[in-house]
Amino acid sequence: MTYLRKVGAIVWKDVVAELRTKEMFSAMFVFAVLVIVIFTFAFQLRVSGERVREVTPGALWVAFVFAGILGLNRAFVLEKDRGCLEGLLLAPVDHTAIYFGKLASTMIFMLVVEAVTLPVFTAFLGVSLFDPALLLVIVLGTFGFAGVGTILSAMTAQTRAREVLLPILLLPVVAPVLIAAVRATAGILDGLPLSDLAVWLRLLVAFDVIYPAVAFMVFDYVVKE
């Protein structure tokens, strides 16, 4: 079996498990919508009319990040609970295949949630969010988030604090993703040409390359007994 097919097998397992339970997807989606509802409540006290556009990128990414943390937390806790992780580790695959498999399935879940959430955002905030450039930013930002999130989630799932610890470890590290993604999203909503946003896209791409590479090198130490 090639490396890619091993990764694919793990993704397939996660997707099938999710399709049968729909636990993670529904939780992430409802949570993302709730974040935006809470934001609207909080902002309507001060922000109105045209200025909603100014807070949209921030609200959008906060919703994605929080929903993503919810999903990441489940990714390894689920495996840990019934001892499935040990089973995965015993399988004759390189351990990094588990990392990339989990990264890919987290990506899929997050992208699906984001795809379903975007129309809701558009309706609630009255700002059109359908733009191919925005799609690119969302994919790059989500990948960067999931790339570092997956390895940290693999660690926190094995600690006593579990769910509590992941956001504390993850949020300061993904701050650059948040800054770049919010900036790029704002630029796109303001109708700037993509070339003006190149600096942010480059930052996202750099992040997307660096952390999976680091994870590739150290993932073994995270899962081995």
Next chain:
Amino acid sequence: MTQKRNTPLLVLTVLSGLLLLVALYLALLGAPSANLQSETGRYAQRIIYFHIATAWVGFLAFFVTFVGGVGYLRTQRRTWDIVALASAEIGTVFMLGVLVSGSIWAKPAWGVWWVWDERLTISLIQFLVYLGYLMLRSTVEDPARRARFAAVYGIVAFISVPINFIAIRLWRTQHPLMFGTEEGGLAPGMMFAFFFCLITFTIWYVALMWHRIRLEQLRDDVAALKERVLG
């Protein structure tokens, strides 16, 4: 077994204490006053000697934590883990010092306790990262696993320093520059005080590291003794 009396460490501790007193004198009285309009400004400016030296030790400490993490993953030796732990603890305290002294300075210099200046922001984020590092350590019981996790997070966190710095710098420069550069060149007398503080704080850091590493090794010894007597 670690020796009971440690003369070199004692000497280093006393030395760093004396150097700190001299540094304090230089920073408060010895160095020439900055060429600033207000009297408050001239006094406030004197905090930079300790502020920047503290920041230097803070980031140096996190670099050592990173090196300790890499060393541990390569060799699986407890010593590297102790180095990483000691440095992270000291670095966190110094980072808090940076944030506090930065705030104290910002008030007279800029009129507010906090600005989202790139250096203050990166210090805050790194402080939070290393609080996370210490929390992570406290929630893993198995020592080998704790050391491995801490090493991995130490590496991930250290790599985040330059990326965060670039992101924050880009973010800040896209805003109108609210404040000019705060140093604007140091006079010769200031230069001396500045480097004196830098070196003093580095020596102080080495002394603290030594104490903390020794403490952890003594703890290990006690645990081993307990095992032998009771187990």
